[in-house]
Amino acid sequence: xxxxxxxxxxxxxxxxxxxxxxxxxxxxxxxxxxxxxxxxxxxxxxxxxxxxxxxxxxxxxxxxxxxxxxxxxxxxxxxxxxxxxxxxxxxxxxxxxxxxxxxxxxxxxxxxxxxxxxxxxxxxxxxxxxxxxxxxxxxxxxxxxxxxxxxxxxxxxxxxxxxxxxxxxxxxxxxxxxxxxxxxxxxxxxxxxxxxxxxxxxxxxxxxxxxxxxxxxxxxxxxxxxxxxxxxxxxxxxxxxxxxxxxxxxxxxxxxxxxxxxxxxxxxxxxxxxxxxxxxxxxxxxxxxxxxxxxxxxxxxxxxxxxxxxxxxxxxxxxxxxxxxxxxxxxxxxxxxxxxxxxxxxxxxxxxxxxxxxxxxxxxxxxxxxxxxxxxxxxxxxxxxxxxxxxxxxxxxxxxxxxxxxxxxxxxxxxxxxxxxxxxxxxxxxxxxxxxxxxxxxxxxxxxxxxxxxxxxxx
Numbered sequence: 001x002x003x004x005x006x007x008x009x010x011x012x013x014x015x016x017x018x019x020x021x022x023x024x025x026x027x028x029x030x031x032x033x034x035x036x037x038x039x040x041x042x043x044x045x046x047x048x049x050x051x052x053x054x055x056x057x058x059x060x061x062x063x064x065x066x067x068x069x070x071x072x073x074x075x076x077x078x079x080x081x082x083x084x085x086x087x088x089x090x091x092x093x094x095x096x097x098x099x100x101x102x103x104x105x106x107x108x109x110x111x112x113x114x115x116x117x118x119x120x121x122x123x124x125x126x127x128x129x130x131x132x133x134x135x136x137x138x139x140x141x142x143x144x145x146x147x148x149x150x151x152x153x154x155x156x157x158x159x160x161x162x163x164x165x166x167x168x169x170x171x172x173x174x175x176x177x178x179x180x181x182x183x184x185x186x187x188x189x190x191x192x193x194x195x196x197x198x199x200x201x202x203x204x205x206x207x208x209x210x211x212x213x214x215x216x217x218x219x220x221x222x223x224x225x226x227x228x229x230x231x232x233x234x235x236x237x238x239x240x241x242x243x244x245x246x247x248x249x250x251x252x253x254x255x256x257x258x259x260x261x262x263x264x265x266x267x268x269x270x271x272x273x274x275x276x277x278x279x280x281x282x283x284x285x286x287x288x289x290x291x292x293x294x295x296x297x298x299x300x301x302x303x304x305x306x307x308x309x310x311x312x313x314x315x316x317x318x319x320x321x322x323x324x325x326x327x328x329x330x331x332x333x334x335x336x337x338x339x340x341x342x343x344x345x346x347x348x349x350x351x352x353x354x355x356x357x358x359x360x361x362x363x364x365x366x367x368x369x370x371x372x373x374x375x376x377x378x379x380x381x382x383x384x385x386x387x388x389x390x391x392x393x394x395x396x397x398x399x400x401x402x403x404x405x406x407x408x409x410x411x412x413x414x415x416x417x418x419x420x421x422x423x424x425x426x427x428x429x430x431x432x433x434x435x436x437x438x439x440x441x442x443x444x445x446x447x448x449x450x451x452x453x454x455x456x457x458x459x
Contacts, residue, residue, distance in 0.1 A: 016105065037079045145326050168310075199213070236279040240279060246289075327364060334372035
């Protein structure tokens with residue numbers, strides 16, 4: 001109970017802090033420490049600082065040095081996610097002078113402050129806000145899937161961006177989730193209590209783009225509503241305006257959009273009155289706006305007005321750790337929607353990991369939905385498989401036969417190990433850290449095993 005209360009106190013501290021024994025085993029820590037090195041708190045509490053240094057989570061460990069030298073040791077270190085800290089490790093000794101514990105604390109270093117080019121207090125405050133945000137949102141399993149290092153770093157960046165009013169351009173292939181990230185930025189901004197207006201510039205009819213964006217007064221043109229209509233720019237007042245597929249906006253409208261951004265005013269069609277606006281703009285595209293500007297197909301001045309904070313969303317094939325987690329998240333949604341009493345098979349999850357996913361997250365979601373719908377057609381198996389349907393439930397005495405394995409013991413053992421690992425991954429919702437903890441192995445060991453399974457399947 002005392003350890004639990006101490007853990008709660010630790011977790012409320014804004015700076016990294018953890019306790020190790022004389023051998024380097026992490027006994028107590030807060031989530032801020034885990035966040036700065038890119039792992040969950042549960043993973044950190046099952047780690048040893050020697051292994052953390054060997055695996056690159058820390059550039060070095062002063063806790064080890066403090067235990068060896070039996071004195072306070074201070075110095076600068078860099079974490080896996082690039083946080084530069086001043087670390088202080090203090091050994092705690094018994095009456096005989098033997099080290100029993102080492103208390104380590106960390107603070108943002110002066111060189112990091114200088115590197116960021118920010119005021120010292122402002123930079124410290126920003127880091128603390130980022131840590132608090134990550135504790136509440138990034139590591140919240142219900143809000144967003146981010147098992148990969150790339151996505152965790154992206155969300156850390158998104159937090160800092162969300163707190164500002166700067167214009168953002170989200171770059172990414174089709175289906176990578178640009179609108180989801182835009183909503184994420186809005187949800188965690190100071191404008192979250194106001195409207196989020198999303199416009200797909202590629203789907204608006206060209207003859208209606210201007211009236212939809214700017215609105216119009218009654219009788220402004222033939223067919224106009226007798227009451228007039230508020231434009232989407234005005235609808236976003238006080239909130240966030242999301243212009244998806246911004247590269248598809250006609251050139252004639254690009255100049256008008258530029259004027260709105262520069263003057264923060266909009267004039268409805270048929271009106272002589274300029275209305276003051278206050279909205280935050282987020283744009284998105286799968287095209288290279290800079291290249292388009294050089295080629296003359298996108299206004300250069302608008303490009304530079306928009307491209308204040310460019311954010312690149314990595315494609316799904318570059319973050320394979322997220323594939324299983326996303327697949328299981330989507331399947332759980334459709335399982336509840338269609339009242340399915342089954343799971344996805346390990347074979348399907350392995351197939352998902354090997355696929356290139358040119359359509360990214362959207363394609364993955366469609367594949368999972370297709371599996372779920374197909375299962376409704378006279379399907380009575382305990383598992384969903386991607387490329388085959390089972391016609392009956394498996395009887396207990398068919399278990400070994402169903403493995404289809406013969407020969408050396410090590411081959412059968414590896415096959416069973418593979419099935420069990422994928423089952424644990426399924427039970428953990430694809431969360432690598434949690435699965436590794438349940439399996440009693442390091443996260444890196446689990447990654448290696450998954451990689452070996454993938455290589456075996458391609459042979």
